[in-house]
Amino acid sequence: MSTTESxxxxxxxxxxxxxxxxxxxxxxxxxxxxxxxPGVEPSPRPTGWSRRRRLRASLLxxxxxAAVSVSVSVLTNGRSPSGGGGGGSTGEDRPLFSANCSPVxxxxxxxxxxxxxxxxxxxxxxxxxxxxxxxPQTLRRVTAFQVLAGLQPNGxxxxxxxxxxxxxxxxxxxWSPQKVRKRVREVFPEVPDKAVxxxxxxxxxxxxxxxxxxxxxxxxxxxxISDARLRELRGTPRQALDPEWNIQAARKLWSRDxxxxxxxxxxxxxxxxxxxxxxxxxx
Numbered sequence: 098m099s100t101t102e103s104x105x106x107x108x109x110x111x112x113x114x115x116x117x118x119x120x121x122x123x124x125x126x127x128x129x130x131x132x133x134x135p136g137v138e139p140s141p142r143p144t145g146w147s148r149r150r151r152l153r154a155s156l157l158x159x160x161x162x163a164a165v166s167v168s169v170s171v172l173t174n175g176r177s178p179s180g181g182g183g184g185g186s187t188g189e190d191r192p193l194f195s196a197n198c199s200p201v202x203x204x205x206x207x208x209x210x211x212x213x214x215x216x217x218x219x220x221x222x223x224x225x226x227x228x229x230x231x232x233p234q235t236l237r238r239v240t241a242f243q244v245l246a247g248l249q250p251n252g253x254x255x256x257x258x259x260x261x262x263x264x265x266x267x268x269x270x271x272w273s274p275q276k277v278r279k280r281v282r283e284v285f286p287e288v289p290d291k292a293v294x295x296x297x298x299x300x301x302x303x304x305x306x307x308x309x310x311x312x313x314x315x316x317x318x319x320x321x322i323s324d325a326r327l328r329e330l331r332g333t334p335r336q337a338l339d340p341e342w343n344i345q346a347a348r349k350l351w352s353r354d355x356x357x358x359x360x361x362x363x364x365x366x367x368x369x370x371x372x373x374x375x376x377x378x379x380x
Contacts, residue, residue: 193259202254206231214254217262218242222270223305240315241305242269244334252309272340274302277319284344291357296320296347298363304340320347326359 192198198210212229215238219225223238236252243250246261254262261267272280278293285292299321300306308316314324317337322330327337330349336342350359357364 191259191263193254193262200255202231204231204236204252211235214239214262218269221265222268224271224303237305237307238269240307241338242267244338245269250307250334269305271304277302277304277340280340281319281344284348285351287355292347292351295357295360295363296344299360304343305338307338318343320344320350320360322346322350326350
């Protein structure tokens, strides 16, 4: 025959059963629920995804609970990690503000509150005993501290002074008696022995010595410059507690008549025998 016959199966159309499985439409249950045809029930999400989602939710809830617990603890303690605090703090770190101490601590008092005042003054460099007795020396040191801290120098420890005792950076260290004697001699070369004797009589060579008078005025520093003289010299109590300023002020007063008439009660000190401490110092 003239008609050529093709080899079997080469050009014949493929049957449906011969189509590879990879080209067939995906099964219905593998299609995401949002793409499913209407009326077809969506298949559930994989079990592992749900477990991870529950785990993340549990961890988030635990973190929130922990944060709330820390906040409640801080608020309950009412104290910052630094242990500081403002004027309202009344913890163990600020005994003067506790209920054990009176609002005002003053001369004549003897208790642990006075001891705390003395301890704080001593920590700032003041020469003071820590015995719990609010006597004349504590009065002088409290008054000196108030002057140096810019407070009203009333000699009693009220709330402003309590606060400053805990927070102020004031230092109360002063010249030693040896340094005072040396400087007084340098400033009074004409009468060195008498000048030292006057200062020793007036203040025991204590630059922070403060003496109240019966009329309400006070004398300040090494040469006990009175309030009246302080006004004449245009000075302040703070300046009068500076040993250099005080010695120079005494020199000005002495230079008026070249005598120590401003210190009549200590004039006799010039003729008194030198103290053993002065003799040992060799000055």
